[in-house]
Structure formats: structure tokens, C-alpha cells
Amino acid sequence: MTGSDRRADIIQQIKESRTPVSGTKLALRYEVSRQVIVQDIALIRASGYDIISTNRGYILNAPKSVSRDFKVQHTDEQLEEELCAIVDLGGCVENVMINHRVYGHMEAVLGVNSRRKVAEFMEDIRSGKSSPLKNITSNYHYHRVSADSKETLDMIEEDLRQRGFLVPCGK
CATH class of the missing domain: 1.10.10.10 (Winged helix-like DNA-binding domain superfamily/Winged helix DNA-binding domain)
Known part of the structure; x- marks a missing residue:
């Protein structure tokens, strides 16, 4: 070794x-x-x-953290709602991932863990500095979300489901 x-x-x-x-x-x-x-x-x-x-x-000396990948779909108009729903329940949107049929797996680090960071991200999108990665896959994308516990991730998952953002497995 x-x-x-x-x-x-x-x-x-x-x-x-x-x-x-x-x-x-x-x-x-x-x-x-x-x-x-x-x-x-x-x-x-x-x-x-x-x-x-x-x-x-x-x-x-580190806070215990768990993470889960969520497959989601929503419009550009719902992007801020999705991110706020996650951070308001104590989650951190670590990244965004897509699986494109031509380009393959693409991933970008986000690190969005507060409403302030949501606002900064949204400003970058609105100003035209960038566009959401989800736009090249018919709005389908994945987020790795981290939180302090499995229970927090369960609450986030249920909230995304209720809002209609969560894609059922197999789609």
C-alpha cells in the first residue's frame, strides 16, 4: 500500500x-x-x-451530509421555484446533470444552498450570461442534492413530487 x-x-x-x-x-x-x-x-x-x-x-470535524440524485423536469419559468423549494427545506443543489443522446453525460457544479445564491444564479440566467443546461434535453435533468439527513432529502423529494417537478422512475 x-x-x-x-x-x-x-x-x-x-x-x-x-x-x-x-x-x-x-x-x-x-x-x-x-x-x-x-x-x-x-x-x-x-x-x-x-x-x-x-x-x-x-x-x-465536518457536518454529516447525505446526498441524493433527483430526476426533474420543469420550464424556465419554474426554475427559481424549484431551486428555492430545495434550499428552503435545507438542501444544497450541488450540480445539474443531463444525459444527451448525442453529447452524452454533461454536468455543471452549482453549489446553490441559499436564496441569495438562487438569486445570483437566476441573475446570470436572466442576463444572458448562460442558459439552463436542461434546455437541450426537453427540460429533463438531474440534480445531486445534499442535506444534513435522509429525512431532509425525503422532505425535498416529496415537495418536488407535489410541485410536479419530480420525474417518476422509468421515464
């Missing part, structure tokens, strides 16, 4: 653990010294992970 593979695995171990992960246990697992683990943690932190050292081990 390479050092980068070990660090990727350490991140997974810490993310998935419900309790702090001790450096000694990590050293035993990967058959390296405790000092190598300390150096790995420093490199992991430098790459952007907020790893906290406690007297019981390492924990990741």
Missing part, C-alpha cells in the same frame, strides 16, 4: 467511525509506526480535512 492509499484509507476510517480513531490502532492496522500516522494526519490536514486530535484519537 502506498502512502497516498494509506492516507485515503485513514480518511475513510475516521469518517466512518462513530468514535475517535486512535493513532496506535491506525499504526497497527497499517503496520507502520505511530510517527508515520502523525505525519499522515498532518498531510491529510494540509489537503483540507479538518482532523481534530483528541486524547482518545482522531475525529473529522
Whole structure:
């Protein structure tokens, strides 16, 4: 196992653990010294992970997040309503994806998580800086939506269904 593979695995171990992960246990697992683990943690932190050292081990200081892909369809006039419905229930519209018969899979990062960001996105659309990706696939598109819990995603899904935006599976 390479050092980068070990660090990727350490991140997974810490993310998935419900309790702090001790450096000694990590050293035993990967058959390296405790000092190598300390150096790995420093490199992991430098790459952007907020790893906290406690007297019981390492924990990741990050909000737990879940995500789900939704297939939706709506008009340009309903775009703002769709985005606001998602963010008002606590979701973040991570991206927009389409599957075009000629161009294949296309995806754009959005990161829309507030009404302010919805307004900025809509201003870019209205000003002509861009047009919605959905327009080249008869308004069909996907959004990956992240939230703090499965229950929040369930509420978002139900709201999109009630508004008529959610496309039933198989279409």
C-alpha cells in the first residue's frame, strides 16, 4: 500500500467511525509506526480535512451530509421555484446533470444552498450570461442534492413530487 492509499484509507476510517480513531490502532492496522500516522494526519490536514486530535484519537470535524440524485423536469419559468423549494427545506443543489443522446453525460457544479445564491444564479440566467443546461434535453435533468439527513432529502423529494417537478422512475 502506498502512502497516498494509506492516507485515503485513514480518511475513510475516521469518517466512518462513530468514535475517535486512535493513532496506535491506525499504526497497527497499517503496520507502520505511530510517527508515520502523525505525519499522515498532518498531510491529510494540509489537503483540507479538518482532523481534530483528541486524547482518545482522531475525529473529522465536518457536518454529516447525505446526498441524493433527483430526476426533474420543469420550464424556465419554474426554475427559481424549484431551486428555492430545495434550499428552503435545507438542501444544497450541488450540480445539474443531463444525459444527451448525442453529447452524452454533461454536468455543471452549482453549489446553490441559499436564496441569495438562487438569486445570483437566476441573475446570470436572466442576463444572458448562460442558459439552463436542461434546455437541450426537453427540460429533463438531474440534480445531486445534499442535506444534513435522509429525512431532509425525503422532505425535498416529496415537495418536488407535489410541485410536479419530480420525474417518476422509468421515464
